[in-house]
Amino acid sequence: MTAPSLDSSARVATDASARYAKQLASHLGRRIEAEPVEDGWLLRIGSGTCELRPEADALVLSATAPDAATLATVEDVVGRHLVRFGARAGLSVEWSSGTRNEAVAPEELDPA
Template structure:
């Protein structure tokens, strides 16, 4: 299954993780994981939000490249909109095939 990571530089990672989880939690299953992280489940695609000291780590695992691209776009655009004042930028690594 293809996967991809983004490391979004911010000193407010826990707040952004919670905001994304709350926003998407109205429509999809969201589960809180240890250390303040969240797992979002978009059909067969998992998104893990892991807040760290100086960045938010986002890991997307999808059944295929098309689903991976779609969910990366959705999650990335929402986070950039939420973090507009902080000028957040989401840059994804190249997808890895597991």
Template sequence: MSDLPTPESLVLTSRAEVATERPARYAKQLVSHMGHKVPVEEIENGHRITFNRDGNFNGYGDVLVFASERGEQLVLLAHADDDERLSRVEGVLGRHLEKFGERDGLKVVFER
């Protein structure tokens, strides 16, 4: 993965803060599922998913769990170098998480 750009070098980032009482569970489920298809690595407060399937790099998705005054929170960050790739990363992260959290009514809305 060393030949890929760093997330900090990518010009676009978006963020989704997902309300849930079980952020760690959903983070683990999302990362485990995606890890069967694309590289995943542990980072501070969570995991980074590298959207590089079949050599087609689209960007990174960070799946983070934070403690706040309101309790724990699941935060998704999408990093990419253009709008199309950012939309693709957001879509994959959002669709999968909403599917996993359908019973709990999870909604993922990214803000740029």
């Protein structure tokens, strides 16, 4: 059975999304695990994660954590650093309200 998790996301408008994603991963990668993935970067912050996915006009952030406190930490760390790096460009991060994904046994998953 997979563990329940909370998710949140943010879409940060910028024409330099790839640069900010790489800068964030490089900076945070000194203290946490930051690994390149197919569409961007995956940051592991405690028991939570945040995917950084650059798009042409925005950097999409997708956070996941097992509980509200960890999700808040992931949002704070990623959001605070990104805002600081993008201060001159006026970047702001507004996370969507989290949603809860309930635990599901693997045999209950729809294979389609």
